[in-house]
Amino acid sequence: MxxxxxxxxxxxxxxxxxxxxxxxxxxxxxxxxxxxxxxxxxxxxxxxxxxxxxxxxxxxxxxxxxxxxxxxxxxxxxxxxxxxxxxxRSTFRYATKPGTATGPQDFDGMTIATSYEGIVDAHLKESGVKASIVHLDGAVETAIELGVAQIIADVVETGTSMRNAGLVVIGDPIMTSxxxxxxxxxxPADDPKVQQFLRRLQGVLVARSYVMMDYDCRVEHLERAVALTPGLESPTISPLHHEGWVAVRSMVAAKEAQRIMDDLYELGARAILTTAIHACRL
Ligand SMILES: Nc1ncnc2c1ncn2[C@@H]1O[C@H](COP(=O)(O)OP(=O)(O)OP(=O)(O)O)[C@@H](O)[C@H]1O
Ligand SMILES: O=P(O)(O)OC[C@H]1O[C@H](OP(=O)(O)OP(=O)(O)O)[C@H](O)[C@@H]1O
Ligand SMILES: [Mg+2]
Missing domain, CATH: 3.40.190.10 (Periplasmic binding protein-like II)
Structure with missing residues (x-):
């Protein structure tokens, strides 16, 4: 197991x-x-x-x-x-009250509050900064208001928590996560059970970010249409009963689907449909 x-x-x-x-x-x-x-x-x-x-x-x-x-x-x-x-997805950043410091070069002698002591300690050492760290379990943004630290280092997603605490981010992001x-x-990299688990999760990632696109187009437009929908390997092309027309089926990135549908329509493609993918193995 x-x-x-x-x-x-x-x-x-x-x-x-x-x-x-x-x-x-x-x-x-x-x-x-x-x-x-x-x-x-x-x-x-x-x-x-x-x-x-x-x-x-x-x-x-x-x-x-x-x-x-x-x-x-x-x-x-x-x-x-x-x-x-x-x-x-988040970034990990320093923040402080406006006017306290502009980046790690100003931190010497200051105290930094964080729940991520390992990351901050390594970053301070790398930057040659001599500051102390106080470890807090969470709600780190409040540490400055309460006088426990002058600087915090914390997870930032939208930045709302920092802004609500009257703080500004300073310096470059320490990392993205x-x-x-x-x-x-x-x-061992080739454990078949691990590989199967990873393939399943990759299947979910693909199913979430791609849709299946079907459309009909004239044979003379096929090359340009396929250039718009190259698919992962190559699109499936089937003849239509109506001579001179083919049906095309291809996976496309969900966030590009509407633009591609517009471009295909301009090209003369018709009956352009997208359907969700529920599961997939690439
Ligand atoms: N608001 C957020 N947006 C995106 N990722 C976040 C956010 N808050 C935390 N994370 C990420 O979640 C992970 C932290 O997990 P953790 O369970 O400690 O989160 P938490 O929400 O802070 O939980 P708790 O507050 O119960 O400690 C980290 O990888 C961190 O980057
Ligand atoms: O940039 P934002 O969108 O505001 O998100 C970042 C905030 O979310 C997390 O806090 P959480 O709610 O987990 O509380 P915690 O600080 O107690 O962990 C994180 O620690 C930041 O405080
Ligand atoms: Mg948290």
Whole structure:
């Protein structure tokens, strides 16, 4: 059985479980369940705190896990990311009250509050800055107002939390993060169970970002039409009963579908349809 760590709460949890469900795996029915065996798919899910997932995976007790790139880096665990999942996207940044500092070069002697001590410590060392770090569990934005620190380093998505606390981001982003699948460094890359799990998740990513497009077009327009819809391998072309016409079927990126439909129509294509893809193996 493949043993997989899944975030049990926080910003990663809901999207991770939704993705696993779409990939055909059973998911727990209620939040008190800590382990779930899915015998049909030969996997066992362990619902763990997102921060702990890299530790379990690096120890070799669990085969793979879903966590945030920032959490993986912060933990210092001996694990590596093997697939990007495209949700929980964020940047990790310094912020302060306007006028306090403009970037790490001004931080000498200051105190920085963060929940990500590992990332901040490494970044300060790399930048040659001598500042102290105070570790807080969350709601870090309030630390400056309450006088615990002059600077914070935290996750920024929309920037609303920072703005609401009257803070401005300073310096370049320390890193960008998203949800990732991780495995222990040096674990065999060709484990068939891991490969199958990754193919399923990749299938969900593709099904979410592509649509199937069908249309009819005149044979003399086919080359230009196919240039607009090259598909992943190559489009399927079928003859129509109506001579001089063909039917074309191709996958296209969902976010480009409307523009492509306009362009195909201009070219003379008709009966242009898009349908959702529910599951896929590339
Ligand atoms: N608002 C957000 N938008 C996108 N990603 C986020 C957001 N907040 C946290 N994350 C990401 O979620 C992961 C943190 O997981 P965690 O469970 O600690 O989130 P959390 O929502 O802060 O949970 P908690 O507040 O319960 O500690 C990190 O990878 C982080 O980049
Ligand atoms: O840029 P934004 O869209 O505002 O999102 C970023 C905020 O979201 C997370 O907070 P969360 O709600 O998880 O609370 P926490 O700080 O207690 O972890 C994160 O720690 C930031 O505070
Ligand atoms: Mg949080």
């Amino acid at each position: 493949l043993r997989i760590a899944v975030p049990n709460k926080g910003a990663l949890s809901g999207s991770a479980m939704a993705m696993l469900h779409e990939a055909g795996y059973q998911q727990r029915k209620e939040s008190k369940e800590l382990v779930l065996v899915d015998p049909e798919n030969e996997v066992e899910f362990f619902y763990l705190r997102p921060r702990d997932i890299a530790i379990y995976v690096s120890s070799g007790k669990l085969d793979i896990g879903i966590t945030g790139r920032d959490l993986l880096l912060d933990s210092g665990a001996d694990a590596e990311e093997i697939l990007q999942l495209g949700f929980a 998203e949800a990732v699948v991780i495995r222990r460094n040096g674990a």
